[in-house]
Amino acid sequence: MGKINIIICTNIHCQGSKINFLEIKEVLEKDGYEVVLHSNFCDEIKRGFYPSPFNNCKLPTVFAGCSPCVMEGKLKKLLNCPVEIVNIREQCAWIYNNVEEVNKTCQNKIFFGIKQVKYARIESQPENVLGKKLKGYISLMEKYGPNPFKM
Amino acid sequence: MPPKVDITKCDGCRAEEEPLCDQICPGNLMRLNEQGKAECRSSRDCWDCMSCTKICPQGAIETRLPYQLGYYPAKLIPKVGTDKIMWTCVDINGKVERYVIKTRNN
């Protein structure tokens, strides 16, 4: 085992206080994974870069936090390694009230992510098509000047 | 002066029996000819109300200004929005002026 990095976001506003992350971390570390807990991941990445705390930042990484629809693309760009996202916010912390259930689901979900991460690959960053096309268009509009109907 | 139909643009409202210009014309002057294009059946009866010009979805109809008002190249082009009409007025010297007039369509 091993050779997988795990990032867990434990933000209290997102995950609440029901999940015992330290225990989950212990279990994962026993299996030989490198685990980092972030109390506020959003705050750390808001400047647009992520200083990797891992020994080898290029290893496949499991990110446990919010749903992929929140920042899948941003995360993949920041980490620049194969990433599997585990949704422990919308599909775990926000729907269960029972402490035991939340912890169990959270742990299972992370293990599930670990099994799946081998299929993740580094995705090539999309070309900035919109930026390029827009640049040409705007310089054309600037050349034409403002719309004469503008009052 | 009668409305002038640009037959390259007019699609006869896809050959419906009653195109939009026909439906809107207060004098019932528009009709489709054998080629399926709109035409004004009696140009002397036209009041220059410009209804057909405004309604044509293809922008194919132009109302020629009466010569008393302005001869070539004077032009009056309306373009209709949901609650406003853009008027582009060209006078006989080719000077362009533009207005946006609110309508009470809604």
Next chain:
Amino acid sequence: MSRAGVVLCRCNTLIDSKMDFNTIERRLQKHKNIVFIQRVNMACSPAGKQIIEEMASLHGIDSLVAVACSPLAKGSVFKDLTRKLGIDKNMLEIVNIREQCAWVHEYDDATSKGLTLINMGINRVVKAQPDSTTINCAMINKIKCDKCKRCLEECPNRAISINDDGYPAVNPDLCQRCGVCIGGCPLAVISLPDFKVDEISAMLKGASGAKSPFIVGFFCDFAYEEADKMGQAGSAYSPNLHIIRVPCTGAVNMITVNDAIAEGVDGVLIAGCDASQCKRKRGNEVARYRIENFQKSLEEQFLEKERLSYVSLGEGLKEASIINDDKCNRCGACQQVCPYGAIKQQDEGKFQVYYKACRSCGICAAACKPGAILVPVCPDKKIMNAIDAALAI
């Protein structure tokens, strides 16, 4: 007089670290239709939802402007919330200031663009009318319709037919809500529950005071998703572009574009798919035709024709499926099911995926009996592995 509530979502500092919420709040304060402006840490979280519910019941609002992330990300959360609050579904507007504003522009640009976007959103909900009908298909306003039958011809799904009374009627079972009929209607009498021409025109009125040149972009669902993708990747583009989401490029009525030009918008971009890619079968085809026509009318008005332009984005943004020719039995099922027309048979009988048109949806892989199609983002092996892992837990 409509009573709108504005919710500013901080997205756990991901938005408000990139733009100035204080300025926005101050500038919106004077708006006569706003009854409250509430800043929440995360509007989608249970705590955030509770705050919004409390504020809504305290002030008795009839419309909600959610200033948050893309409607493609958390749109369903807000829809659910409005249902709970008893606000009509038409009276909700989600303003995307995360992917399309905060994450792609500089601080000051993002603030001023965000303000314009919010103003546009407020204009839309102020104009919107509550609508109790539950039919989710195109609706035709018979009072204004003059039976020109253009919608019949242009509907890609043949969902519109002539009723006994001579007016067109929409078959809800066939209607795909693409809005091509809306774009084609010369009198703009057709509307979708979430897309009405007069609402879009009202949105355009929010343009005043924005940075010049002011560009409005009508982005079809796919182009919108791609713009979001740019936002996620942080690929900056000019803050002059203000994106309005439309179901399909064919849904943009030229009356709306007329409105935009009359409102003083400097340029209108219609962004959709590359030629064959259109899921709505011929939405972009009719859009191009209409644009060509409109460009002629712009030139008649002594305006530059490029003030209305079509752009296609996203060619090859998604990794295309791969057909393994050794396993392929040439049945052609993939070609028939592909919604984007991306699979074509070559001269020698081979089937091939055109990588620019493929959106990696995986429908072909599911339809392929010999299992010859590989979807790189989600291969069969990954799904089987997921099932094994789920059973093992």
